[in-house]
Amino acid sequence: MLVFPLLLWSSPSWAADPFSLPALSVTSNDDGSQSYSVTLQVVILMTMLSFIPAIIMMMTAFTRIIVVFGILRQAIGLQQTPSNQILIGLALFLTVFVMAPVFKQIHAQAIQPYMNEQMGALEALETASVPMRQFMLAQTREADLNLFVELAGEDQKFSSLEEVPLTIVIPAFVTSELKTAFQIGFLLFIPFLIIDLVVASVLMALGMMMLSPMIVSLPFKIMLFVFIDGWAMVVGTLAGSFGL
Numbered sequence: 001m002l003v004f005p006l007l008l009w010s011s012p013s014w015a016a017d018p019f020s021l022p023a024l025s026v027t028s029n030d031d032g033s034q035s036y037s038v039t040l041q042v043v044i045l046m047t048m049l050s051f052i053p054a055i056i057m058m059m060t061a062f063t064r065i066i067v068v069f070g071i072l073r074q075a076i077g078l079q080q081t082p083s084n085q086i087l088i089g090l091a092l093f094l095t096v097f098v099m100a101p102v103f104k105q106i107h108a109q110a111i112q113p114y115m116n117e118q119m120g121a122l123e124a125l126e127t128a129s130v131p132m133r134q135f136m137l138a139q140t141r142e143a144d145l146n147l148f149v150e151l152a153g154e155d156q157k158f159s160s161l162e163e164v165p166l167t168i169v170i171p172a173f174v175t176s177e178l179k180t181a182f183q184i185g186f187l188l189f190i191p192f193l194i195i196d197l198v199v200a201s202v203l204m205a206l207g208m209m210m211l212s213p214m215i216v217s218l219p220f221k222i223m224l225f226v227f228i229d230g231w232a233m234v235v236g237t238l239a240g241s242f243g244l
Helices: 003-010 012-016 040-049 052-059 062-076 084-115 121-139 142-152 166-205 213-227 230-241
Strands: 024-028 034-038
Touching: 052 062, 052 166, 062 084, 062 166, 062 213, 062 230, 084 121, 084 230, 121 166, 142 166, 166 213, 166 230, 213 230
Parallel strands: none
Antiparallel strands: 024 034
């Protein structure tokens, strides 16, 4: 772990932009042969790839969508249908749909200039963080943001939202997303709960106490969900909740 800081300290050009190093270095030996070695750039890039799942879950619309899907499945009473793989896949593609304008902005302002060698890697990274910050701040409640600003220290004073660091924006965004997802899930739970109460009351009135109300109400809940085109309604509501 100490090698990377020492390398940055010993070489000012590396510290300024470690991604400016060539990905592969070739060394000619005395006998005429060549040896190849992977440089620091590849190591850094491979390390950054391990953070992609965390970025998708904590900095995009994925959290709200997958939590709502999980609550919906629980409300219907289906334990394994749709399966976790299907829900995660649907949540990922819906996340891409919701985040498409942000991704296009990042590509135009950061990725494309970096590929054209018009800016360095660190500058491109800072530029790419601006649209993500704007998206997260637009979905973050002021109370949640103030909470983490206070937790960061009383000396933290920010004159504008642009000065708030990502270390504060990200947890505030995740907290707001969880609250919003639970609010949407509560509204989805109510009609299915009413069906369960009605079925349980009818069975009790008929004296059929040994029959589980869940078994009887499940077909009615599925029928209701299909009749109102529930999946389209839920997906549309989720996409609309992000201001699309």
